[in-house]
Amino acid sequence: MQASHQPPPMPAEQPQRLPRGGRIVNDFSIQVATVNGSGSQTANLVLMRSIFQMGVPVSGKNLFPSNIQGLPTWFTIRANRDGYIARKKEIDFLVAMNPESAREDVLALPPGAAVLYDEPLQLTGLRSDLHYYAAPFDRLVAPVCPEAKLRKLVRNMIYVGILAELLGIDPEQIRKALYKQFGERKKKAADLNWGAVQAGIDYARSNLPKTDPYFIEPMDRTAGKLVIEGNTAAALGCMFAGMTVCTWYPITPSSSLAEALMAFMERFRRDPETGKATYAIVQAEDELASIGMAVGAGWAGARAMTCTSGPGISLMSEFVGLAYFAEIPVVIIDVQRVGPSTGLPTRTMQGDTLKNAVLSHGDTRHPILFPSCPEECFTMAIDAFDLAEQFQTPVFINMDLDLGMNLWMSDPLPYPDKPMQRGKVLTAEDLERLGGFARYRDVDGDGVGWRTLPGTPHPKAAYFTRGTGHTEQATYSEKPEDWIRNIDRIARKFETLRKHLPPPAQFLAAGARIGLVGAGTSRYAMEESRDQLSREAGIEASWMRLTAYPFPPELEAFIEQHERVYVIDQNRDAQLLGLMRLDLPAHCIAKLRSVRYYGGLPLDARTVTEQILAQEVQG
């Protein structure tokens, strides 16, 4: 049933759940429901940014369909004075602009929530326990936007104005955010949109008396911070890592990483004198090719990378095994989405944890970095290139759609403080001095052999790279002892690498008997859930955020310090827990419990808390 077929609005009863104290300040979520392709993104960003500029911690999550135009899309903003920026399960303020989803969206609200809606939708009859605000968007937009063609886009700015008035967002901050968003070159468009914001403010002032309890008030918790998507930060990390070759194939949610990279490299990585590129970015024919090119480039000495998502990783499997075994550096950024196959391509999941750790066939193990915020997307991209070259091996960065494509507050990205680590590469001069080398001999006791690059002008430089069994001199061998010696040395390399990974983060609560463990974006729900458990159920809990696989020695110690440890997974099959099972001693495994969410939305704290409480009650 369409919402517009509902009976005419009934006089709204007083909402049942009135706020204690009347005002809820800087602690609520706003959801804007629109139609994909209706150009609401700019309005939503302006709204989010202006709250951010008022110093209030905020996060913005775009819940969008896998189509270009016409399906429902939601943008959720959470403002939280305590800095909790995980998705909030409950929506406190709904902006209903989409006739398709309005009814369902309204029915899903908790009692006491507020709804701003497009007047013709006539939503007030649906429930009597909400605060309703109706605005005639079409009528309001006409006078401020004479060009009918543009009205579809501009009308979104009206709800920004209305919300500003209702929530107490400083119009000056809206103006600033809006002009920043449009930039110098689109001043006319900005003026037009600013007119719409003002029309919204005026309309609300004279027609919409405030009944809901939600307010934004200035704070000082965002000074100096950035608002940035994880993919953008990761792209910047690659650029500052000195990446020279990126080969990729478009796939949501990683495409915007490659596209951001192209834009930044074009600006900052052309030779100032010649204008020529100090990098190559190639859109390959498929992911088999993108990894193949990256591996070829890594073999020949480039800082090479590819970025993709689950389906692409599946196609890359054979090459990753070869690169592992032939010992070729390459960085693979996996912005995970919901699979298998196309699955829910615009929703988030941590579904490649297990797969990436052991991708390919035979004996393989790959290091994975788990960034949890834009700053780590940046620093870990740099770490990944260093690790790949130091250890001559593929290195994964497991991001997810939530991190990659949503907007996050972030500390400024820090300039790398150590030089690029290019690993063990012998030059012609080295070879002259040494008189030769054996590619796969462990001369330094760390499992890592020395390599040479193709094109090194020396008769002793060459070696033959192969996926077949080989000796220390890289010659063909099928001898069992050669095979075992080689594969054991590669395992040793993995042990050395373990000591070079970024350390985990942890919080040890006094007297805590339980611990929470998560990686990547699970941190936000994990940290908030810890506080919920403490505040609401009196259960003290510690947490550990893993930043890399292989797992750090601290993990074992953390588990030993607690009676039960809840491992948070954003997948059905408890992949992170499964990986821990493969690596940890039995007495640790026995303490592990699982918390899982796999609906495709960013993980929220309530879900984690409820699952832990249910298990704690069972004991």
Add this chain to the structure above:
Amino acid sequence: MSSTPATPPKVNRIGLDLAPYRGSKTTLCAGCGHNAITERLIEAYWELGIEPWSVAKLSGIGCSSKTPAYFLNQAHGFNGVHGRAPTTATGALLANHRLRAVVVSGDGDTASIGIGHFVHMLRRNVPLVYIVENNGVYGLTKGQFSATADLGAKLKSGAVNPLHPIDVCLLGIELGASFVARSFSGDKRQLSAILKAAIAHNGLAVIDVISPCVTFNDHEGSTKSYAYMKDHDEPLHEVDFIPFFADIEVDYEEGESRMVELHDGSKLLLHKLERDYDPSNRIHALEVLHEAARRGEVLTGIIYLETNRPTFTEILGLCDEPLALLPQERVRPPREALEQINEEFR
């Protein structure tokens, strides 16, 4: 006992004898066409006086793909993944566009599992020499038909191929390779000249070399056997290659031969046989291939040649130094750049 002094080994223009151009001992079957191609490659690089270390050899998987181990001992080699050498080779050239890359592939490697990469490599005109050692079967997996097997060709078991073949030369011409040739592993003279021209060419050179598999596809009823080639090889022209450093007055008769100057100043002389063939005419090239196929003949020679098509690394506008060797100052933007970027996101 004679006491003649040992003659010093013959050396090429950079003073090297054949040893650094050779590889390890072949493990392929005696008489395999692939071995002959390896021999021609050794000669070609030696005769051209190319520094072995400047070459990168790449391959997929198959008997043919093993051969990079059997030539140019002093060049880096990469025997990678089945069908995907175009990708590793492209990547290697992105990292270092000064490398002289050569890919050795098989008909299975190129025309089946790797066809996707092959056609995109063509389209990009990646500057490398790409040799398809074409025996119409999968040698390494013991003789199944490949996608270049001719319609009606017979396997040893008697099985008849019911499908039309993929002609890698047709694809090459159609999709953008700037040098397309076909030859026969048994034709020493022609193959040698074509390989040298391909090495001298700036751009993608695709060479389809009919290379009989003596173990699985050299019997009666095979269209990739020595006997079949003896009867059906139809050279387009006689090919002479004159390297840029040769001190020879090139002298030919207009109408009898064509002369093409290659990128490095080397010259290619194509002597007229039955007809005067112009390899720069793409439409004509496609025509003669189709005609020959209809007649059941195997057209050999330089079928298509375009000397000034931009290569992939040129199109990308890469800086002169290999990307792989750029120092940190050139690949890590300065602190101020990051400060500026941070400011943009505030």
